[in-house]
Amino acid sequence: MKSISKWLSNNLIRIYAFFAFTYLFIPVAYTFVFSFNDSRKTNLIWRGFTLDKWKNPCGAPDVCSALGNSFIIGLTATAISTVLGTLIAYALGRYEFKGRSSTNLLIFLPMATPEIVLGASLLTMFVNVGFNTSMTTAIIAHVMFCISFVVVTVKARVASLDPKLEQAAMDLYANEWQTFRRVTLPLLAPGIAAAALLAFSLSFDDFIITNFTAGTVNTFPRFVYVSAGRGIPAQANVIGSAMFFLALIIVISSQIISARRKVKI
Amino acid sequence: MVAFKTTSAKVFKLKDNKSTLPYLLLLPGLLWLVLFFIVPIFSLGQMSTKVAGADTGEFVQGYRFANYIDAFSASKEQFFRSFLYGILATLIALAIAYPLAYAIAFKSGKWKNVLLVLVVAPFFVSFLLRTIAWKQILGEEGPVVGVLRGLHLISPQTSITSSAFAVVTGLAYNFLPFMTLPLYASLERIDPRTLEAAGDLYANGITTFRKITLPLSMPGVVAGTLLTFIPAAGDYINATILGSPTSKMLGNVIEARFFKIVDYPTAAALSFTLMAAILILVTFYIRRAGTEELV
Numbered sequence: 001m002k003s004i005s006k007w008l009s010n011n012l013i014r015i016y017a018f019f020a021f022t023y024l025f026i027p028v029a030y031t032f033v034f035s036f037n038d039s040r041k042t043n044l045i046w047r048g049f050t051l052d053k054w055k056n057p058c059g060a061p062d063v064c065s066a067l068g069n070s071f072i073i074g075l076t077a078t079a080i081s082t083v084l085g086t087l088i089a090y091a092l093g094r095y096e097f098k099g100r101s102s103t104n105l106l107i108f109l110p111m112a113t114p115e116i117v118l119g120a121s122l123l124t125m126f127v128n129v130g131f132n133t134s135m136t137t138a139i140i141a142h143v144m145f146c147i148s149f150v151v152v153t154v155k156a157r158v159a160s161l162d163p164k165l166e167q168a169a170m171d172l173y174a175n176e177w178q179t180f181r182r183v184t185l186p187l188l189a190p191g192i193a194a195a196a197l198l199a200f201s202l203s204f205d206d207f208i209i210t211n212f213t214a215g216t217v218n219t220f221p222r223f224v225y226v227s228a229g230r231g232i233p234a235q236a237n238v239i240g241s242a243m244f245f246l247a248l249i250i251v252i253s254s255q256i257i258s259a260r261r262k263v264k265i
Numbered sequence: 266m267v268a269f270k271t272t273s274a275k276v277f278k279l280k281d282n283k284s285t286l287p288y289l290l291l292l293p294g295l296l297w298l299v300l301f302f303i304v305p306i307f308s309l310g311q312m313s314t315k316v317a318g319a320d321t322g323e324f325v326q327g328y329r330f331a332n333y334i335d336a337f338s339a340s341k342e343q344f345f346r347s348f349l350y351g352i353l354a355t356l357i358a359l360a361i362a363y364p365l366a367y368a369i370a371f372k373s374g375k376w377k378n379v380l381l382v383l384v385v386a387p388f389f390v391s392f393l394l395r396t397i398a399w400k401q402i403l404g405e406e407g408p409v410v411g412v413l414r415g416l417h418l419i420s421p422q423t424s425i426t427s428s429a430f431a432v433v434t435g436l437a438y439n440f441l442p443f444m445t446l447p448l449y450a451s452l453e454r455i456d457p458r459t460l461e462a463a464g465d466l467y468a469n470g471i472t473t474f475r476k477i478t479l480p481l482s483m484p485g486v487v488a489g490t491l492l493t494f495i496p497a498a499g500d501y502i503n504a505t506i507l508g509s510p511t512s513k514m515l516g517n518v519i520e521a522r523f524f525k526i527v528d529y530p531t532a533a534a535l536s537f538t539l540m541a542a543i544l545i546l547v548t549f550y551i552r553r554a555g556t557e558e559l560v
Contacts, residue, residue, distance in 0.1 A: 013364055013367060013368045013372060014368055014372055016364045016365070016368065017364065017365050017368035017369070017372075017380075020361050020362075020364070020365040021365075021383060023361070023438070024383075024384070024387045024438075024441065025387055026398075026402065027387070027390070027394075027395040027396075027398035027399055027402070027438075028386075028387045028390050028395065028398075030398040030401070030402055031390055031394050031395065031398050034398075044401060044406055045406055084293050084294035084297060085294060087290040087291070087293065087294060088290065088291055088294040088295065090290060091286075091287040091288075091290035091291050094287075095286070095287035095290075097287040097288065103291060103295065106295060106298050106299075106302075106303075107298075109302070110298065110302050111492075111495075112491070112495055112543070112544065112547060113302075113495075113540055113543075114495055114496060114498060114499020114500075114516075114539060114540065114543065115496065115499055115500075116499045116500075116501065116516045116519055116520070116536065116539070117306075117309070117499065117536045117537075117539060117540045118302070118305075120309060120519060120523065120532060120533065120536040121302075121305035121306050121308060121309040121536065122301065122305045123523065124305065124308045124309050124312045124529065124533055125301075125304060125305040125308040125309075127529070128308050128311075128312070140301055141301065143297060143301075144297060144298065144301040144302055147294055147297060147298060148298075151294075176286075201388070201389065204391075205388075205391055205392055207392075207393060207502060208499075208500075208501075208502070208516075211520075212523070220391065221391055221392075221393050224391060224393040224394055224397070225393055225502075228393070228397055228506060232394075232397060236394065237394065240390045240391050240394040241390070243389060243390065243391070244386070244389045244390045246389075247386075247389035248382070248386055248389065251382055251385070251386075252382065255378055255382070
């Protein structure tokens with residue numbers, strides 16, 4: 001009896017963590033299981049196992065066009081925000097200049113502002129200047145809220161870089177651009193990749209800001225939200241599950257690659 | 266509030282470049298933020314004092330600051346609810362995430378990276394799908410209500426969804442990684458030898474936690490609570506999907522004013538009030554918690 005209570009107190013935190021993970025994964029498991037449901041219009045009650053929805057993920061009306069729009073917005077916004085954010089992070093990490101603290105404040109504020117305020121203010125501005133909301137305005141908005149997250153992620157990587165490597169390149173007569181291109185950028189690559197992945201997942205999953213800035217353009221979260229009223233087709237579960245496994249594969253393979261790299265060095 | 270402490274400056278001297286290069290690097294990104302964050306906030310401020318014009322959807326500047334009083338008194342219930350739900354959800358997330366982050370940082374051994382991926386993994390499934398999954402799991406046709414009713418733990422009339430409880434737990438669930446990751450980052454930085462030293466000096470587990478671990482993890486607690494509270498207080502998706510008409514939050518009101526009623530000035534005034542209230546609360550909180558390293 002005593003040994004049981006001792007084991008419990010030793011492992012209490014592990015047991016707690018196990019329950020926390022269970023809690024985290026219940027909705028994921030539910031979404032995955034119901035992607036195999038032989039559902040009709042709604043996907044509320046289990047009607048039997050089928051692979052039909054996985055074979056035909058575009059079977060429900062509009063679901064794939066919405067997904068396509070999400071990819072266009074997400075990839076464009078990721079590309080632009082990763083470039084702009086990396087430049088800022090490099091300047092903040094490597095140069096002393098006037099206006100550093102106001103720059104930091106400008107980076108921090110969008111992250112400290114609720115999404116609904118960001119969306120509402122952008123919509124108000126677009127209305128004021130007579131800009132019709134469309135895919136372009138959605139991309140503009142997504143770049144805006146992704147930049148800060150890219151800066152924070154890449155800046156951490158810049159701070160951990162040994163500046164002696166860059167000084168060594170300079171000593172070997174590389175100019176500033178060559179040093180950046182050949183030494184700094186490759187060393188920053190894992191941080192930049194992590195930032196891009198973060199930016200894409202933020203953009204892909206965004207509903208509130210998109211709802212204010214995308215006009216009538218349908219995105220995947222919008223599709224799910226609108227169909228929630230009359231029942232979500234199982235195809236949405238298929239796409240949600242597929243995105244989950246895709247992201248998991250990307251994250252795990254990048255971890256394996258970086259672990260191998262460390263071994264080499 | 267966001268004073269930048271260059272810890273790196275102690276290790277090496279930053280390039281003290283008088284050239285324009287750093288400004289050129291900053292220019293495109295900061296220009297984007299000024300044009301599409303700062304300018305829109307000013308538009309929002311301008312809109313908040315406008316009055317309705319001749320046509321619907323047309324508004325003219327009247328510098329009517331009473332808009333704020335009208336907007337606030339019409340929806341102060343939802344306003345306070347947003348803050349209450351936000352704070353409750355943050356506390357629940359902290360209670361779940363702190364032991365979880367602690368277990369990953371100190372008890373996971375070689376599984377550390379795998380567990381970290383597992384913390385983030387659920388959030389690769391669209392958050393709307395997960396929120397709707399909760400609605401169905403806890404809903405009338407779902408398994409939970411049936412079991413609880415069968416055990417007579419809840420009465421046949423009671424349901425779990427469409428309640429304040431569902432909204433708050435939904436918020437806590439949705440922003441959990443924003444709490445877990447900063448907590449993990451600050452716990453992981455603690456040198457295990459400091460904990461051993463405390464043990465050597467006859468501190469028991471609880472004392473070690475209270476005097477060493479908790480104070481050293483405070484930056485993570487502050488960052489995590491802020492990253493959870495801010496989006497939770499501004500959210501309206503959880504209230505829409507999991508709530509009832511009596512658990513509507515300020516976000517619901519703003520959204521309805523924009524899209525259903527087309528009353529932009531009131532919506533703008535409410536958004537502005539929400540942002541100001543959050544900024545004041547956050548500044549006060551950071552001062553009290555005594556950490557300035559946020560960005």
